[in-house]
Amino acid sequence: MRFTSNDVAKLAGVSQSTVSRAFNNDTSMAPETREKVLRAAQKLSYVPNSFARSLTTQKSNIVAIVIGDLKNSFYTESLATFSRELRQRNKHLLLFNVDIGSETDEAVRQILEYQVDGIILTAATASMKSAQLCFNRNIPVVTFNRYVPGVQVNSVCCENIEGGKAITRALIDAGARSFVVVYGEKEATTNQDRLTGFYTALEQAGIPRRNARLLRGSYTYEGGQKAALKAFSNGDRYDAVLCLNDVMALGALDALRYQLGLQVPDDVMVAGFDDIPEASRAPYDLTTVRQPIGRMVAEVMEMLGLGTQPAPSTALTKSVPGVLIRRGTTRPAPSKV
């Protein structure tokens, strides 16, 4: 029912090694022999067994990716990009979609059973000891859109501090003096850095920290929605709502407009972070910071040794700059005198 290289060898009248060579583009081979082998293989619908190959070659051509939230377009877009880049390099993609932190560790344990060529971690703030474990085994690991303080692991991020500063400055320039900041998870480095940027911009503008109210949005649409409702529904007003990612900003925007009846940007301005596809659509037209997924993914490929250079021997942290995108949810800054 399923044929092996031995069957092909028999049919073609050659040795099994020759069949193997024919399928591995061995150059030192008579073209006629290869032809003969391939014809026989064709006849049997023979496909090489990748497990056997991986067992001998000690490599799998598999890259594993651990991803958290598939409801966030930032991650699905990243996933699509990873998939495309890996395919171009003839690597296969083993996907682990995990919910909570503890599942990440279990996922990594399972990944270790495959001789993967690399691991991309883009989920969970949780225990990264398993990431360290991979690193110790010389399996290239990259955390994407997050890093782990104190752990020697490759990571690729956007310049989140700078991005946080830039988006905050845009709000301040447009006149905002009081803020709601909807954050995702306190422990996420990305979250912390964007918040640092926010506070830095505040300070530089001489705005006291107490002018900012922090609310948790859990990185979800519903979280952003609830946070906005909580902040505004008792009659309190703020000049701007800064959400630390776009998905939460969509939720906040919808809540402010449709549940609270506020005008954006006239009554309140809103900004996000990521520039997911929804952000640029007419109903949202959200001011945000674009994370350059293409460049970030390219950096990951480099760190996995799948780029133009060999894999770096020591753990690296790479930040690529984000781009401020001004749209309709913030008022234009008054032209300076």
Place this chain on the structure above:
Amino acid sequence: MRFTSNDVAKLAGVSQSTVSRAFNNDTSMAPETREKVLRAAQKLSYVPNSFARSLTTQKSNIVAIVIGDLKNSFYTESLATFSRELRQRNKHLLLFNVDIGSETDEAVRQILEYQVDGIILTAATASMKSAQLCFNRNIPVVTFNRYVPGVQVNSVCCENIEGGKAITRALIDAGARSFVVVYGEKEATTNQDRLTGFYTALEQAGIPRRNARLLRGSYTYEGGQKAALKAFSNGDRYDAVLCLNDVMALGALDALRYQLGLQVPDDVMVAGFDDIPEASRAPYDLTTVRQPIGRMVAEVMEMLGLGTQPAPSTALTKSVPGVLIRRGTTRPAPSKV
């Protein structure tokens, strides 16, 4: 750097077979021996090599999924659901995100190199001869949200004809007599069936087919947008725009409202198909047909032999009913006398 069961055996002072048994929950084993082995394994951070295991056991615990459009929440939600269900069954997920039809065949060829326990095809209308090939090799294949006429392959779909009828009737009940239908791809069975439902409902209501204008939307947001613009921008008017999936309906809605300045549902009604998360959000509030992803995925699991029953021996086609969801983009039907 990476230890094998032999290393563990040596350290624990047992045979390699015993190490294997300890990791496979062999019952006929002295608990103390197992303890000893596991301690040794722990010390070496030993993880079994799944390629070697798969080679001997002749099964991989891998299910491959070929997916087309990760920009469509219907598919990302399905993917998340598949991932969860497979994880519960200790199966791993090999992901192939393909763009065009021809890539599906290449993906399937690559999948065959893994002794996968099953293949889920949810991309491309293109040549399914490779699907047939898998089927011939006794690898369970299921096409999800599509079927292939004339080919003996398992498939799970929504009742698309019924769904198309239901959504059309809702539009007709609300007063629609002239239609724009934005379809995805002519060749997609799902598309054809929904269209059949549409025409059937039209006929039953005595509305001539020429009252419907068909435009292609390629299953994308931008496609829906362009189709709506094309239909309405020259001053032509229709009572309703039926998009054969939600993503196109979002694009059409945004175009009608923000680019053409039309009121929905007063000037024109809009309906979709799928009930993706965006459909129920305030800016859209889209009337649609819900595809019950949970049930559909459960059916796929059954067909892969990962459910409660053994895998069916003959190719099956299963349709689960959709649910009409009336929301704000259609006018309420006048109460019947």
Place this chain on the structure above:
DNA sequence: CTGAAAGCGCTTACAG
């Protein structure tokens, strides 16, 4: 309850 040994299907030096 445990060990010795065969075998899964490949790749790759090593000869020739």
Place this chain on the structure above:
DNA sequence: CTGAAAGCGCTTACAG
């Protein structure tokens, strides 16, 4: 240019 053979790291009858 091709073949014989070892070996990758497991599982699993088969003995004992």
